[in-house]
Amino acid sequence: xxxxxxxxxxxxxxxxxxxxxxxxxxxxxxxxxxxxxxxxxxxxxxxxxxxxxxxxxxxxxxxxxxxxxxxxxxxxxxxxxxxxxxxxxxxxxxxxxxxxxxxxxxxxxxxxxxxxxxxxxxxxxxxxxxxxxxxxxxxxxxxxxxxxxxxxxxxxxxxxxxxxxxxxxxxxxxxxxxxxxxxxxxxxxxxxxxxxxxxxxxxxxxxxxxxxxxxxxxxxxxxxxxxxxxxxxxxxxxxxxxxxxxxxxxxxxxxxxxxxxxxxxxxxxxxxxxxxxxxxxxxxxxxxx
Amino acid sequence: xxxxxxxxxxxxxxxxxxxxxxxxxxxxxxxxxxxxxxxxxxxxxxxxxxxxxxxxxxxxxxxxxxxxxxxxxxxxxxxxxxxxxxxxxxxxxxxxxxxxxxxxxxxxxxxxxxxxxxxxxxxxxxxxxxxxxxxxxxxxxxxxxxxxxxxxxxxxxxxxxxxxxxxxxxxxxxxxxxxxxxxxxxxxxxxxxxxxxxxxxxxxxxxxxxxxxxxxxxxxxxxxxxxxxxxxxxxxxxxxxxxxxxxxxxxxxxxxxxxxxxxxxxxxx
Numbered sequence: 001x002x003x004x005x006x007x008x009x010x011x012x013x014x015x016x017x018x019x020x021x022x023x024x025x026x027x028x029x030x031x032x033x034x035x036x037x038x039x040x041x042x043x044x045x046x047x048x049x050x051x052x053x054x055x056x057x058x059x060x061x062x063x064x065x066x067x068x069x070x071x072x073x074x075x076x077x078x079x080x081x082x083x084x085x086x087x088x089x090x091x092x093x094x095x096x097x098x099x100x101x102x103x104x105x106x107x108x109x110x111x112x113x114x115x116x117x118x119x120x121x122x123x124x125x126x127x128x129x130x131x132x133x134x135x136x137x138x139x140x141x142x143x144x145x146x147x148x149x150x151x152x153x154x155x156x157x158x159x160x161x162x163x164x165x166x167x168x169x170x171x172x173x174x175x176x177x178x179x180x181x182x183x184x185x186x187x188x189x190x191x192x193x194x195x196x197x198x199x200x201x202x203x204x205x206x207x208x209x210x211x212x213x214x215x216x217x218x219x220x221x222x223x224x225x226x227x228x229x230x231x232x233x234x235x236x237x238x239x240x241x242x243x244x245x246x247x248x249x250x251x252x253x254x255x256x257x258x259x260x261x262x263x264x265x266x267x268x269x270x271x272x273x274x275x276x277x278x279x280x281x282x283x284x285x286x287x288x289x
Numbered sequence: 290x291x292x293x294x295x296x297x298x299x300x301x302x303x304x305x306x307x308x309x310x311x312x313x314x315x316x317x318x319x320x321x322x323x324x325x326x327x328x329x330x331x332x333x334x335x336x337x338x339x340x341x342x343x344x345x346x347x348x349x350x351x352x353x354x355x356x357x358x359x360x361x362x363x364x365x366x367x368x369x370x371x372x373x374x375x376x377x378x379x380x381x382x383x384x385x386x387x388x389x390x391x392x393x394x395x396x397x398x399x400x401x402x403x404x405x406x407x408x409x410x411x412x413x414x415x416x417x418x419x420x421x422x423x424x425x426x427x428x429x430x431x432x433x434x435x436x437x438x439x440x441x442x443x444x445x446x447x448x449x450x451x452x453x454x455x456x457x458x459x460x461x462x463x464x465x466x467x468x469x470x471x472x473x474x475x476x477x478x479x480x481x482x483x484x485x486x487x488x489x490x491x492x493x494x495x496x497x498x499x500x501x502x503x504x505x506x507x508x509x510x511x512x513x514x515x516x517x518x519x520x521x522x523x524x525x526x527x528x529x530x531x532x533x534x535x536x537x538x539x540x541x542x543x544x545x546x547x548x549x550x551x552x553x554x555x556x557x558x
């Protein structure tokens with residue numbers, strides 16, 4: 001009898017935590033998204049799809065969706081493009097390559113809050129590193145974080161700086177799986193470096209690219225910390241991305257119903273992407289085997 | 290390994306330093322007096338760190354971060370290892386379904402549970418407590434999945450020999466599996482620790498009292514309570530930021546060495 005129960009007892013803690021803090025909340029969010037609640041009043045009337053209707057009719061939502069989409073559309077190709085080129089240079093196991101890999105990888109394990117604070121200084125108008133360099137070169141100061149045209153670019157830059165090293169490490173793993181004979185053959189045929197890169201490297205790391213593409217889009221749609229600290233969604237909503245809006249509606253305006261509706265929409269979108277990812281990984285494993 | 294070229298090594302170092310220059314400069318700045326910094330001079334001081342600790346309770350935040358990340362890692366890795374052992378070694382009714390449920394959490398974006406988890410912990414009276422900071426982060430589907438794969442690779446005859454000697458499943462787990470899986474458990478634990486150390490959005494919603502701020506929250510608040518652009522006490526903020534980065538930085542340098550040692554050991558064998 002005890003032997004039959006053993007596996008259940010071993011998995012029980014994990015399953016209990018997952019149930020309480022991951023699965024039940026999904027149903028709770030859906031339930032709350034159909035209700036009107038400001039967190040303070042004792043009743044939470046059922047309002048059907050009203051929260052969704054209000055959300056989809058609000059300028060904030062479409063602004064956040066647009067800003068997030070622009071962020072993803074620019075930062076993802078930028079990251080992957082830079083990463084594949086740098087990775088193709090750093091693939092060798094030499095000391096310089098390992099040093100540079102370490103330096104580039106470091107930000108991806110560093111606190112996003114610290115990075116956000118440091119870059120708030122880097123791009124600050126009066127004492128910032130960037131403006132100091134610009135002044136030294138004879139240019140005027142730029143109000144990076146106060147200009148709606150520029151603030152989103154700053155966030156794209158910071159995000160790229162933070163995540164690039166991770167992409168490079170994954171690409172290096174992908175590149176190391178490429179058979180060396182292909183490069184040797186290209187060298188024998190006198191292939192030019194760019195030609196080899198385009199005809200051999202790019203096609204052969206395609207599975208890695210698919211994988212990174214999907215996870216970075218998923219990540220881009222969840223960016224929060226750097227937004228919350230560097231720009232707080234401003235100026236004038238120019239960097240108000242989806243999770244920032246979710247945080248504002250839920251925890252600053254205490255509109256639990258509409259916040260939940262937004263969470264549900266984000267959830268559906270990200271789950272679809274995650275399903276694509278798991279199929280991509282499946283294909284990748286198949287490809288390597 | 291190819292021969293080392295000093296020129297390339299120098300170039301790589303320079304590029305790496307340039308890339309990390311914002312962070313390195315911020316560490317340098319943290320040792321400057323505010324007066325000298327704004328006047329464009331150089332004047333070393335440990336005063337920013339002393340103020341962060343004395344005036345802004347950063348020692349307390351550091352302790353909180355250590356307690357929270359440490360317990361999340363310990364609890365998380367324990368329940369993940371137990372479950373991974375069960376999933377790898379036992380055939381039981383519903384086992385595949387439960388494993389599927391654990392792995393599926395990898396796809397579930399955490400923001401869906403933000404509001405409900407906040408409400409659950411508010412109802413339980415656990416906001417502003419270590420339990421409130423820790424509990425929602427304890428389960429880790431990825432760790433369970435990763436460790437199950439690893440345990441599956443351990444020869445089953447080892448378990449069977451132990452069972453023949455009259456060991457219980459828990460003894461097999463503790464005496465046979467855990468010692469062999471130690472490298473995987475260690476790297477998974479490290480991953481959980483770093484992730485939790487850097488966690489921001491959950492402590493942000495779960496904590497209001499300063500006594501329970503983690504470093505991330507303390508740093509964000511310190512940065513924000515500064516009156517505004519131009520008036521930020523950057524050297525003080527950078528001292529706090531350095532305190533927040535340092536443990537992970539030291540850990541990273543330490544583990545880099547372990548990683549290299551692991552690779553060379555494998556090559557020698």
